[in-house]
Amino acid sequence: MKKVIGMKRNDGRKPEDFRELEIEAGVLENATGSARVRMGRTIAVAGVYGPREMFPRRLQNPEKATLQLRYTMAPFSTDERVRPGLSRRGKEISMVSGKAVEAAIFLDDFPKASIDVFVDIIQADAGTRTAAINAAAVALADAGVPMRDMVSSVAVGKIDGTYVVDLAGKEEDASACDLPIAYMPNQDKITLLQMDGDISKEDLKKMLELAKDAARKIHKVQVEALKKRWLK
């Protein structure tokens, strides 16, 4: 994967560019709110139900609502078929993505209730959790759920010494690390942070700045999608 050296990447992007991003809000009619996000070839569809009554009742929290995010990959979304159902990986991503958007929600407004977010990955080409979070945030805002901010998500990597935003396809394998973040742009807070790889603390500092810059741009696309949906 030496081809990625220099200023241009396999797909012609500059290091700081995220992939072609397309967001559409209100794509499903049963769900209270919904969104479809395409980041390059990765496609996520999110649907929000609620706040609604939580079952089973014993799981109700009398203080606040419970946010449950369920991330699943369509069996045909990847090169090799994925078995349907929740995998360990799916459970972990569901949990961290759920926490990433939960930080933005006024859960106290709905004691005992549940807010259910379902994200189906229709096509996976790296960065599925960031696409899932971007879709979930738009779907929640579309559903009229009270939030203190939007949540915008992107990953940053480092390939041959260059920091690159929004790893795509095989870049993920070539990168020295994969650092996805979720970010509340108005609050300036990071609500998801994961990393695996080998980086210095200087690397981390620079990568976080780069990720925040990209997330702020993604936020603009999210807002536009909502505007288009409601003011058509």
Next chain:
Amino acid sequence: MKVQDEFVRKLASQDKRADGRKMDEMRKVTVDTKPIEKAEGCALVTIGKTKVIAGVKLGVGEPFSDRPDEGVLMSNAEFSPIASPELEPGPPSIESVELARVVDRGIRESGAIDVKKLCIKKGEKVWMVYVDVNILDDFGNLQDAAALAASAALDTAVFPKLDKENNVDLYAPKTKNKLPVKFRPVSCSFHKVGDKLLLDPTKDEEKAASARLTIATRDDGNLCAIQKGGDVGFTADEINKAAEISVKVGKEMRKLLK
């Protein structure tokens, strides 16, 4: 909801439907076979507001020992809780299993794919064909949407490239060779409301119905799968009439497949 059920029944008794359709009329059907690139074949189908997506993946595996020269076809349908407020996350419901089974019967057990042509090396390696249907939005008649999506996805599916060891080469572009599709099953579902049969029921009509009948047909107009559900029975006349409509409507729907 009693009010709604009574409304649907009252209309049906006058041969009318809430959305103005005739008893044997489908809602608007669309088929998009280019929603994603990674699957070997894919189709996004809408019937009215009902929306499902089907994808075909091909892999290489061992044949069953009693059928050493035949490929393996497997189909599955998932009721994702994204599709309806009435669905809860959890193991597949009985309805989900039935839906998948009826799609499977239409495609696999009816021999829609020539499995002999899916043999790579007899007794050792054959193609495994997986057809998976995901439900995105349920506004009634998932059965026909799922069956049509599965057929459309199979119809457009192409083989991936094999490497020297006869395994799928994940990095090479797919070939242009199409799957050995013999016919493309399309199903029509009828729900019995009062003593009337309603083709392509909406959610409200499904709820007001007492029984249902799904009939899948082939390109040549023969039937390839039938499933009866619900509490009450059908007369032979009703079944024959439903079969007749299925053949006619199936032909129309098949025009949406290229």
Next chain:
Amino acid sequence: MDKLLKNERDFVTPGEKLVDSMEFLPGRNCFREGNGVFAKKTGLLHVSGRVLSVIALNGIYMPQRDDMIIGEVKDVQSNGWVVEVGAPYQAYLPLSGVRGYLDSAKTDLSKVYGVGDMIYGKIKMVSSTQSVHISMFDRMCRKFSGGRIVAVNPAKVPRIIGKSGSMIDMIKRYTGCRVVVGQNGVMWLEGESPKVEDFVINVVETIQEKSHVEGLTSEIEKMLKNSGIKPAVQKSDEKHEEGDRNEKE
């Protein structure tokens, strides 16, 4: 006064800063953080003096005292009925909320309201522990028989009803259709024919889609005028529907 960062009727999304000043107060669907006032929901900004609020464009129904709602009876219990109103919390209609004396030991309560019945009731109380009580004491309250049910966006109900019922009254006048819109986003209607009902549903959908447009009332009136529907003389039993004229926008 400090300057607003957004104008009246501007589209806003959650987290958007509306003003950076203590001179303004956060109203409905807004919150304060530091010196700023921020939007809490996707919607349109509404400035009323020093109070900033957001008119939400979507959302589930949250019960409030005195709301008129259309609910479905889900269960008949010994002391009343469990009613689904589309909120995160189930509502309860106690025996004491029904006119007349009912002895549960002697009366089959399911004969009064059975499972699956749709009722038009009033939210009597919402407790701090989210228990929601309904009563049928208001004179419009009743059980529906006949007609049909359509779901609408609860956030758009005020627009469908209009200022002191102006919009919904206009629809009824032009179509002769009997229409009841529950604050919880459930609509009941019964017209001369399914065709008239379909038209009314279509009109209501248009109101929901264009709720943000100014001058919507005249646009809807035009739509109603051009429909060609000639309502039969109004029946005298229309008194039931008068109630939703009291709705405020």
